[in-house]
Amino acid sequence: MTYNIKEIASLAGVSKSTASRVISGNGYASPEARARVLEVVEQLQYKPNAVARAMVAKRTNNIGVIVFREQQPIVSHPLYGKLIDAILEAAEGLGYSVLLKTDREMSVRSADHMLERRVDGLILISRLRKNVVDHVKKYNLPYLMVNGSTDDPDVIHLVSNDEEGGAKAAAYLHGLGHRRFFVIAGPQEHRSHHLRLEGFRQGLQRLGVPASDLAIVLSPESNLEQGARLMAEHFEAFIGGDYTVLFTTNDMLALGAMKVLLQRSVRVPEQAAVMGFDDIDFAAAYAPALTTVKVDTNRMGHDAVALLDRLIHQEEVLSKKNEFSSEILIREST
Amino acid sequence: MTYNIKEIASLAGVSKSTASRVISGNGYASPEARARVLEVVEQLQYKPNAVARAMVAKRTNNIGVIVFREQQPIVSHPLYGKLIDAILEAAEGLGYSVLLKTDREMSVRSADHMLERRVDGLILISRLRKNVVDHVKKYNLPYLMVNGSTDDPDVIHLVSNDEEGGAKAAAYLHGLGHRRFFVIAGPQEHRSHHLRLEGFRQGLQRLGVPASDLAIVLSPESNLEQGARLMAEHFEAFIGGDYTVLFTTNDMLALGAMKVLLQRSVRVPEQAAVMGFDDIDFAAAYAPALTTVKVDTNRMGHDAVALLDRLIHQEEVLSKKNEFSSEILIREST
DNA sequence: AATAGCTGTGGGATCGTTCCCATACCACGA
DNA sequence: TCGTGGTATGGGAACGATCCCACAGCTATT
Numbered sequence: 262m263t264y265n266i267k268e269i270a271s272l273a274g275v276s277k278s279t280a281s282r283v284i285s286g287n288g289y290a291s292p293e294a295r296a297r298v299l300e301v302v303e304q305l306q307y308k309p310n311a312v313a314r315a316m317v318a319k320r321t322n323n324i325g326v327i328v329f330r331e332q333q334p335i336v337s338h339p340l341y342g343k344l345i346d347a348i349l350e351a352a353e354g355l356g357y358s359v360l361l362k363t364d365r366e367m368s369v370r371s372a373d374h375m376l377e378r379r380v381d382g383l384i385l386i387s388r389l390r391k392n393v394v395d396h397v398k399k400y401n402l403p404y405l406m407v408n409g410s411t412d413d414p415d416v417i418h419l420v421s422n423d424e425e426g427g428a429k430a431a432a433y434l435h436g437l438g439h440r441r442f443f444v445i446a447g448p449q450e451h452r453s454h455h456l457r458l459e460g461f462r463q464g465l466q467r468l469g470v471p472a473s474d475l476a477i478v479l480s481p482e483s484n485l486e487q488g489a490r491l492m493a494e495h496f497e498a499f500i501g502g503d504y505t506v507l508f509t510t511n512d513m514l515a516l517g518a519m520k521v522l523l524q525r526s527v528r529v530p531e532q533a534a535v536m537g538f539d540d541i542d543f544a545a546a547y548a549p550a551l552t553t554v555k556v557d558t559n560r561m562g563h564d565a566v567a568l569l570d571r572l573i574h575q576e577e578v579l580s581k582k583n584e585f586s587s588e589i590l591i592r593e594s595t
Numbered sequence: 596m597t598y599n600i601k602e603i604a605s606l607a608g609v610s611k612s613t614a615s616r617v618i619s620g621n622g623y624a625s626p627e628a629r630a631r632v633l634e635v636v637e638q639l640q641y642k643p644n645a646v647a648r649a650m651v652a653k654r655t656n657n658i659g660v661i662v663f664r665e666q667q668p669i670v671s672h673p674l675y676g677k678l679i680d681a682i683l684e685a686a687e688g689l690g691y692s693v694l695l696k697t698d699r700e701m702s703v704r705s706a707d708h709m710l711e712r713r714v715d716g717l718i719l720i721s722r723l724r725k726n727v728v729d730h731v732k733k734y735n736l737p738y739l740m741v742n743g744s745t746d747d748p749d750v751i752h753l754v755s756n757d758e759e760g761g762a763k764a765a766a767y768l769h770g771l772g773h774r775r776f777f778v779i780a781g782p783q784e785h786r787s788h789h790l791r792l793e794g795f796r797q798g799l800q801r802l803g804v805p806a807s808d809l810a811i812v813l814s815p816e817s818n819l820e821q822g823a824r825l826m827a828e829h830f831e832a833f834i835g836g837d838y839t840v841l842f843t844t845n846d847m848l849a850l851g852a853m854k855v856l857l858q859r860s861v862r863v864p865e866q867a868a869v870m871g872f873d874d875i876d877f878a879a880a881y882a883p884a885l886t887t888v889k890v891d892t893n894r895m896g897h898d899a900v901a902l903l904d905r906l907i908h909q910e911e912v913l914s915k916k917n918e919f920s921s922e923i924l925i926r927e928s929t
Numbered sequence: 930a931a932t933a934g935c936t937g938t939g940g941g942a943t944c945g946t947t948c949c950c951a952t953a954c955c956a957c958g959a
Numbered sequence: 960t961c962g963t964g965g966t967a968t969g970g971g972a973a974c975g976a977t978c979c980c981a982c983a984g985c986t987a988t989t
Binding site for chain 4: 600601615616618622643644645646647648649650651652
């Protein structure tokens with residue numbers, strides 16, 4: 262059974278006002294009244310109705326998280342999964358519950374869903390279209406973007422500093438002595454992939470590497486299968502072209518491609534080095550373990566929630582654009 | 596801004612009752628009234644307050660999902676991530692939103708949280724203690740368990756048929772000609788790991804393999820690191836003992852152990868075959884791709900939501916225990 | 930002409946809380 | 960003795976929807 266505060270009050274011999282004061286913990290109540298109410302609460306295992314509370318408080322203590330992504334996997338995506346884990350942990354710490362939704366149609370509907378449920382704030386993850394942001398903007402709902410792309414100066418967003426990461430990768434590989442570079446890059450309409458490639462390219466340029474020593478293959482998707490397919494397709498060009506290193510704009514592409522290399526008995530890193538980007542869990546587990554650029558997803562998730570909490574409390578937010586600098590994890594594949 | 600139905604009604608020149616009828620779509624309304632209300636709704640982008648709706652309907656259209664797990668990762672766990680993806684998709688299809696929570700303290704608090712928010716139903720995932728189930732049971736809240744263990748005949752639960760899977764693995768490996776078997780098994784207090792090992796052991800027994808040809812090493816955790824550590828620790832015993840195959844009770848242990856074998860130049864599968872359990876995404880991506888026992892996590896997630904929906908609608912549920920049979924995926928490691 | 934049965938409408942109660950406000954008691958100092 | 964201020968209490972409005980019910984108009988049947 263489920264009880265309401267009126268029943269609790271009458272069983273404790275007080276008015277609902279007094280019961281409310283005891284249970285919510287603000288307002289006066291005599292020690293005797295308090296004790297009686299708490300006893301009834303304990304005995305009946307009374308759970309206050311958060312829906313009714315939300316109604317009057319005009320706050321649900323729920324935040325909405327929407328992950329926009331065309332293809333599966335979404336939650337089980339190695340990077341977004343980590344991000345969601347961090348968000349859940351941080352949200353819990355601040356007393357929020359999380360309404361999670363995935364959206365593969367990139368529509369406005371998922372945002373409307375959250376709006377109707379009156380979440381206190383909204384975190385939008387990954388590739389979302391401009392119209393979704395514009396839609397959400399119309400309501401005075403605190404929201405922010407993680408790992409998406411926008412040129413809108415109003416939108417608060419958290420992104421990894423992909424350009425810097427790409428440049429760091431270039432410098433690191435150049436420092437190892439590599440001179441001819443092969444790149445498999447994910448979809449360029451996706452901000453991260455674009456900037457990682459751009460950073461890598463410019464990094465090489467600054468190091469004096471001529472454009473002719475850089476081969477770039479674009480991939481329509483950024484998963485294992487495409488990485489493997491493209492490596493297989495360009496295998497001769499890679500080996501025959503005296504390229505000594507493969508850089509990819511995420512780990513999935515790198516692992517897919519590296520598998521093809523290993524299958525064809527190319528020794529990694531002796532004959533060909535491989536470097537990815539993201540530091541997904543399996544990068545370290547692979548044989549050989551993948552050298553990569555680490556994005557601190559955990560901190561991004563925590564910061565996203567902390568920032569959203571500031572927005573919800575109408576506190577000042579220091580900067581709209583929050584970049585997370587990336588670091589190189591040297592492992593066995595280079 | 597956010598409006599309420601009274602404002603919509605007065606702008607449309609009707610009573611809130613009429614507006615409600617138009618918006619919710621049940622009850623009479625003249626074509627003219629309907630048109631005027633819908634126009635105002637459209638123009639003001641009115642979003643009905645789901646909190647208020649939930650209040651009167653005594654239904655939130657939210658379901659709660661709690662994942663119990665002591666260690667990180669939780670959502671980014673390769674198996675649970677897939678499960679959650681499936682649950683989200685199925686829930687969306689039935690008009691539910693999902694409140695997701697992770698619980699590392701295995702306490703009753705996370706369930707209380709869901710109870711307070713008045714979710715329509717609850718899905719409990721993984722290792723949960725008996726007291727949590729007993730606690731939830733006290734409320735007339737529809738709930739079910741996925742991938743947990745219980746001896747309580749009342750509890751509706753969905754599990755993979757781990758014993759059958761273990762036996763299938765034994766039969767398959769025996770059929771390949773293997774005669775001496777090495778096993779790394781996860782924590783035996785976890786139902787899955789226990790049954791997988793039991794099934795494997797009994798399967799071998801039925802095939803006439805003497806117990807002396809089966810070596811079992813128990814792992815305190817079921818992750819990559821432990822798989823690698825234990826393989827390294829028992830490397831001499833494994834190689835020197837003429838074992839030709841390693842079976843583990845999940846893929847993480849297998850991949851961790853396989854990495855050590857590859858590092859020590861053991862050729863897989865020629866010198867030693869490796870077989871896991873679960874079919875996580877990276878099992879297929881590894882070089883060599885891991886042969887494993889596939890658990891249909893996607894179907895489990897969908898079925899869990901469908902079943903919960905039946906419970907919520909007080910429809911009859913056919914059986915308390917729902918087992919999902921597993922199938923062997925033969926890849927490169929055997 | 931009376932009655933029944935639709936369509937259409939709006940008022941008010943309701944859901945379970947919180948919070949404002951009126952009231953009451955008591956102690957204390959002017 | 961009278962205010963004043965702190966403690967304690969309960970009644971009622973409010974939050975924003977739905978839904979029951981009363982009532983009104985219209986058409987069709989007897």
